[in-house]
Every structure is written in structure tokens, then in C-alpha cells.
Amino acid sequence: xxxxxESGGGVVQPxxxxxxxxxxxxxTFSSHGMHWVRQAPGKGLEWVAFxxxxxxxxxxxxxxxxxxxxxxxxxxxxxxxxMNSLKPEDTAIYHCARVALGMALxxxxxxxxxxxxx
Amino acid sequence: DIQMTQSPSSVSASVxxxxxxxxxxxxxxxxxxxxxxxxxxxxPKLLIYAASSxxxxxxxxxxGSGSGTDFTLTISSLQPEDSATYFCQQSDxxxxxxxxxxxxxx
Numbered sequence: 261x262x263x264x265x266e267s268g269g270g271v272v273q274p275x276x277x278x279x280x281x282x283x284x285x286x287x288t289f290s291s292h293g294m295h296w297v298r299q300a301p302g303k304g305l306e307w308v309a310f311x312x313x314x315x316x317x318x319x320x321x322x323x324x325x326x327x328x329x330x331x332x333x334x335x336x337x338x339x340x341x342x343m344n345s346l347k348p349e350d351t352a353i354y355h356c357a358r359v360a361l362g363m364a365l366x367x368x369x370x371x372x373x374x375x376x377x378x
Numbered sequence: 379d380i381q382m383t384q385s386p387s388s389v390s391a392s393v394x395x396x397x398x399x400x401x402x403x404x405x406x407x408x409x410x411x412x413x414x415x416x417x418x419x420x421x422p423k424l425l426i427y428a429a430s431s432x433x434x435x436x437x438x439x440x441x442g443s444g445s446g447t448d449f450t451l452t453i454s455s456l457q458p459e460d461s462a463t464y465f466c467q468q469s470d471x472x473x474x475x476x477x478x479x480x481x482x483x484x
Contacts (some may be wrong), residue, residue: 295474297422305414305422305465307474319472322379339483355421363469364412370421 261268262286262367264356272346280341280372282356289336290314293359297368298352308354311339324350342347346376379402380468391456391484399451399480401466406422406446410470413442416479419444422465425477426451458484 268280280296296308309330310319318330329342337354354372357365381404391397401411409429414422424433426442429449439454453460461484466477 265404304479305416305467305476307467307476310472311472321473360424360427361433362409362412362431363428364424364433365414365422365467366424366427366433368421 262358264358264367264369266354266356266369268370269374271375271377273378274346274348274376276376277342277344278352278374280343280374282322282339282341283337284337284339284356286356287358289337292320294330294332294339295357295359295365296330296339296354297357297365298350298354298374299371300349300352304353306352308345309326309341310359313359343374346374348376350374351376379422379473380407380471380475382466382468382475382477384464384466384480385482387478388481388483391435391482393456393458393484395456396457397453397460397480397482401444401449401451403447403449403468403470407468407470409445410468411442411444411449412467412469414465414467415460416465417462425464439476456482456484460484478480 309344328343332339355368357368360366406421411429418421430442463479463481
């Protein structure tokens with residue numbers, strides 16, 4: 261079945277870096293764009309970044325532009341999110357999600373918790 | 379950026395009730411609107427895509443309608459397992475944006 265599994269979350273100090281990875285299985289990964297979406301504690305969903313199926317186009321939320329980089333490896337079926345210059349407001353559960361019908365996001369991974377704190 | 383506004387922010391209803399949630403976009407998004415169900419500790423689940431298309435495996439009591447700027451999600455007969463928060467999301471243009479959510483209590 262289609263599955264997305266995130267890894268790489270953890271606790272980091274402000275100004276630090278972290279790299280999240282999302283492992284995909286059960287579908288032709290190289291045919292689908294991929295997103296990262298985050299949910300801060302007690303808050304709603306915030307779209308973070310998108311990468312086209314072939315990696316040629318990338319888009320970012322203004323809140324992370326210049327600090328986060330999305331990338332993918334179609335041979336390894338993974339999509340990564342490199343997060344630099346982390347801020348306390350980046351604390352959230354980060355989900356990867358696949359582009360599905362109607363440009364919707366489906367499925368979503370369970371998420372990786374990133375905590376930015378001293 | 380396109381702002382998505384959901385109403386109400388919360389609703390309390392009984393089993394069997396018909397519940398209608400609203401999502402409004404700050405500018406026209408054609409039909410590029412999806413609805414998700416979220417329960418704490420779980421990944422969001424796609425219910426409706428392209429404003430009115432039911433995702434495979436989703437119960438038929440869920441339906442979506444609208445185009446342009448005004449959209450609705452209707453649960454025709456509320457069930458206990460529908461207790462959750464529902465988010466709308468536009469995919470008309472980047473940055474994609476979500477509504478703030480509507481919490482449905484049974």
C-alpha cells in the first residue's frame with residue numbers, strides 16, 4: 261500500500277540545523293510531486309514546501325524561504341527537507357505528502373516532531 | 379497569498395444531524411479546493427478533492443460543493459467517528475494555504 265514515513269526529527273537549539281527525510285513506498289515515486297506541511301502545537305496546518313516530480317521546480321512558504329531546502333532522490337524514493345537557521349516558531353510536526361488527484365495532498369505521513377528550544 | 383477562511387470555528391451536533399462547513403477564498407481558486415479530516419495524533423486524511431470529488435474509500439455521507447471563492451463540506455448524517463477537525467486547502471497557486479479549521483464535536 262502507499263506509505264510515507266518521515267524520520268530525522270528531534271530537538272535542536274535556535275540557529276541550528278536539522279534534516280528530515282521521507283521514505284515513500286507502494287507507488288511510482290518519480291511520477292509524483294511531493295510536499296512538506298507542518299502543524300505547530302495547538303495550531304492549524306501550514307504548507308511548507310513543494311518539489312515537482314522530477315525535481316525541476318521547487319516552491320517555499322515565505323516563512324521558510326532562504327532557510328529550508330527541499331530535495332528528492334528518485335532512485336531512493338525519498339524526499340528531504342534541510343532546515344537551517346531554525347527558530348522556535350519552526351517547532352511543529354512535519355508531514356510529507358504526495359500530490360494526488362485534483363492537486364490535493366494524499367496520503368500524508370504520520371509526521372516527524374521538530375522542537376527548536378534552548 | 380490566497381487566504382482561506384473557514385466558518386464556523388467549531389460546531390457541536392448530534393448523531394444523525396446534517397452538518398455544513400464553509401470555506402471562503404480571498405480570491406477565485408476555480409475548483410482547486412480540498413477538504414481534510416484531522417484527528418489528534420493522526421495524519422490528516424483527504425476527504426474531497428477538486429471541490430466536489432469524493433476520495434476513494436471515504437463514506438458517501440461526505441460531500442463537497444462550490445467553485446470560485448465559496449465552498450462547502452456537508453456531512454449528511456453525522457456519525458460518532460466524524461468527531462474531528464476539518465481543514466480546507468487551496469491548490470490553485472503557490473503558496474498553498476489552509477483554512478484555520480472547523481472542529482466538529484458530537
